[in-house]
């Protein structure tokens with residue numbers, strides 16, 4: 646059994662908070678550059694160019710990609726042969742506290758969801774999802790999640806008769822209604838199947854997949870491509886000001902479900918698609 650010290654977790658999370666907020670992942674940048682080459686609307690092309698420039702400035706000057714530095718969402722994959730010598734949530738929260746302070750990152754968490762004046766002051770608590778995996782290491786993935794795009798997310802408990810067409814229609818209608826609110830171009834994480842809470846988690850996890858990496862299941866990859874095409878045909882465009890690029894990618898995670906159910910979750914991610922990992 647390998648021992649993992651809480652202080653190492655804290656240090657790793659502090660570093661991840663800063664790196665995630667300063668460094669837009671290469672796959673996202675590549676997708677923005679590819680979208681720029683395809684845009685024929687001058688306004689859309691100008692916005693995409695500015696997003697790429699903004700990402701470069703953030704990386705070079707170690708400043709936040711966006712003023713909304715998000716909820717600190719952490720995925721912790723704990724090896725069954727690893728032992729954490731303390732409290733995982735406390736160790737992660739201490740890392741968030743230090744990382745957001747050291748990086749001058751905006752603290753956005755309110756203690757009471759019904760009271761806006763209850764900011765916790767340090768962006769804690771983190772939202773932590775734990776999964777037990779084989780091995781003796783701990784993989785931590787931090788995905789800061791902005792409020793604007795999270796607010797446009799949704800879960801639907803559909804009737805099975807709505808089927809594939811119903812899934813496409815729900816997603817396209819939602820993104821059309823959202824317009825510029827979630828700061829497009831977007832990455833759409835979709836959870837299809839499971840139960841209500843499982844679908845939501847599948848959708849969130851789908852956002853961690855690299856852009857350009859389709860589902861390994863051919864029929865799911867086909868559905869991803871069809872939804873991407875339909876969403877981009879809406880013309881919402883970058884920042885909702887029109888254009889070809891409403892979404893950069895659609896990622897679907899599928900799971901078996903009850904014969905009477907068709908759970909569908911959509912987690913909307915803005916262009917600041919931040920996520921970074923470390924292994925202890």
Ligand code: SF4
Nearest residue numbers: 711791793794828915
């Ligand atoms: S939705 Fe994304 S890009 Fe828009 S303000 Fe929030 S974090 Fe920033």
